[in-house]
Amino acid sequence: VPATAAPGGAAAPGRGGSAAVADLSDVIPLPASVAPSGRPVELGPGTLVRVQAGSPEAAAAAQLLVDLLRPSTGFRLPVVPTDGPDDASRPLSGISLLTDGADPALGDEGYVLEASGRSVVLRAATREGLLHAVQTLRQLLPPAVEARDAQPGPWLVPGGRVEDRPRFAYRGAMLDVARHFMTVEEVQGYVDSLAAYKVNHLHLHLTDDQGWRIEIPGWPRLTEVGAATEVGGGPGGSYTQEDYAAIVAYAAERGVTVVPEVDLPGHANAALVAYPELTCDGVAPEPYTGIEVGFSTLCVDKEVTYDFVGDVVRALAAATPGEYLHIGGDEALVTTEEEYARFMRRVLPLVEATGKTAVGWQELLPLAAGPAGGGPVTVGQYWVPGAPEQPLLDSLARGNRVVMSPADHAYLDMKYAEGFPLGLQWAGFTGVEDAFAWDPATYAEGIGEQDVLGVEAAIFSETLEDLDDVETMAFPRLPGIAEIGWSPRATHDWATYRERLALQGPRWERRGVDYYRSPEVPWA
Numbered sequence: 001v002p003a004t005a006a007p008g009g010a011a012a013p014g015r016g017g018s019a020a021v022a023d024l025s026d027v028i029p030l031p032a033s034v035a036p037s038g039r040p041v042e043l044g045p046g047t048l049v050r051v052q053a054g055s056p057e058a059a060a061a062a063q064l065l066v067d068l069l070r071p072s073t074g075f076r077l078p079v080v081p082t083d084g085p086d087d088a089s090r091p092l093s094g095i096s097l098l099t100d101g102a103d104p105a106l107g108d109e110g111y112v113l114e115a116s117g118r119s120v121v122l123r124a125a126t127r128e129g130l131l132h133a134v135q136t137l138r139q140l141l142p143p144a145v146e147a148r149d150a151q152p153g154p155w156l157v158p159g160g161r162v163e164d165r166p167r168f169a170y171r172g173a174m175l176d177v178a179r180h181f182m183t184v185e186e187v188q189g190y191v192d193s194l195a196a197y198k199v200n201h202l203h204l205h206l207t208d209d210q211g212w213r214i215e216i217p218g219w220p221r222l223t224e225v226g227a228a229t230e231v232g233g234g235p236g237g238s239y240t241q242e243d244y245a246a247i248v249a250y251a252a253e254r255g256v257t258v259v260p261e262v263d264l265p266g267h268a269n270a271a272l273v274a275y276p277e278l279t280c281d282g283v284a285p286e287p288y289t290g291i292e293v294g295f296s297t298l299c300v301d302k303e304v305t306y307d308f309v310g311d312v313v314r315a316l317a318a319a320t321p322g323e324y325l326h327i328g329g330d331e332a333l334v335t336t337e338e339e340y341a342r343f344m345r346r347v348l349p350l351v352e353a354t355g356k357t358a359v360g361w362q363e364l365l366p367l368a369a370g371p372a373g374g375g376p377v378t379v380g381q382y383w384v385p386g387a388p389e390q391p392l393l394d395s396l397a398r399g400n401r402v403v404m405s406p407a408d409h410a411y412l413d414m415k416y417a418e419g420f421p422l423g424l425q426w427a428g429f430t431g432v433e434d435a436f437a438w439d440p441a442t443y444a445e446g447i448g449e450q451d452v453l454g455v456e457a458a459i460f461s462e463t464l465e466d467l468d469d470v471e472t473m474a475f476p477r478l479p480g481i482a483e484i485g486w487s488p489r490a491t492h493d494w495a496t497y498r499e500r501l502a503l504q505g506p507r508w509e510r511r512g513v514d515y516y517r518s519p520e521v522p523w524a
């Protein structure tokens, strides 16, 4: 049987010449292994979605799949169990989501996708693996699949087998909702975009000098007063506990774990405006709507500070099913090194007591005991461009881990180039290639693959007022960070990556996702 899935996306024969079928490797992040074979599989009005009987994981992934495919295909796509009565008459036709028989070597997030004959089979041991398989299948269908209303099709999936699993367990994206508040709907919209690229953590920067964005029981003025500001003087805003739960649940349904951050002890002006007793002199500072950093701090020598931080940490832990709790720790420029250490040595146990793993910006890492020092694993977020300092390397040697988000590659709030209307430039300009062409395991001298939990694309929002602005910075750069976090090192290749990236443009257009048509990408 001649392969019809020619490289580069050949026109499918006998389809009126207008339809293209994707190449099996037209996927971001590039799968670990791709083996094209046979003819494309066509989905049609009679396609069934078969779910492993008794598998809630498969049922959950099937729900995401039909929610994605029904609007644009217009097909009913009924979900039926695999042992249903019509298996006998139409063996394996349709899309099957299976958990039985998954190879343990696929790990927590791996999956296999096989398209042949009349069937597409998605197989994984976990819900996360099946969700990733669904996202791969989505990218293998024509861009029209992203439309929210019925499109003509045909709906062809290239034939062959994809076997896939991530290089790093943690692929994250940080969204700063403190400098400019983003609504629940905006955050959920961003989650949709992240899940498409198998990004599995959403780090929410919930507090900063310009605003406190999350309701904390017992401290009502945080949101009554501390949330009423943002950069530039806009109205700000905050999430109630219900709002936060809605974000967490929406993300979880898409395989994305929320990592909440409260930035301590610096970046705290909004909290100090709300509760002046948290300052050393007891005097409330002025609300802040500028974009300077490093001028505020909680008073590290007052007991009320630790009552406050304890309540915040426990509230966030209770509202967050995920493993991680981010306590900031960056740019504490008005505390001495000694004060900072004293503060963090009291706060780290508060996090530990909740059962969560503490995450902090890289400044925190030297203070974390780590397994070799009799403590839990703490995760540091590497952000300062250049070489790490020895205390950080020593901390990694004690068994702590690092998430790589070096500002010169992974800070997607940096401008693409001189004169770009949005973004900052303190870490330089970050082109599309710059965001992609780096390796998390060799970027920083002394930090190797075994130290690296994963990668994160960070977006601070001093200059970004809403989700459209955030998307313009994220796309097309964020998929590059997703790819280096997921795909095998040996596959990294800008020349072929940029061709695959160009294929994403029409998908963003269909979905209404803003992006920058960078001249670095050969858009169609």
Ligand code: TNX
Pocket: 293, 330, 331, 361, 383, 411, 413, 424, 460, 461, 462
């Ligand atoms: C540095 S990154 C900061 C943030 C700013 C950001 C702007 C980090 C840990 N601190 O406070 O918003 O630069 O790019």
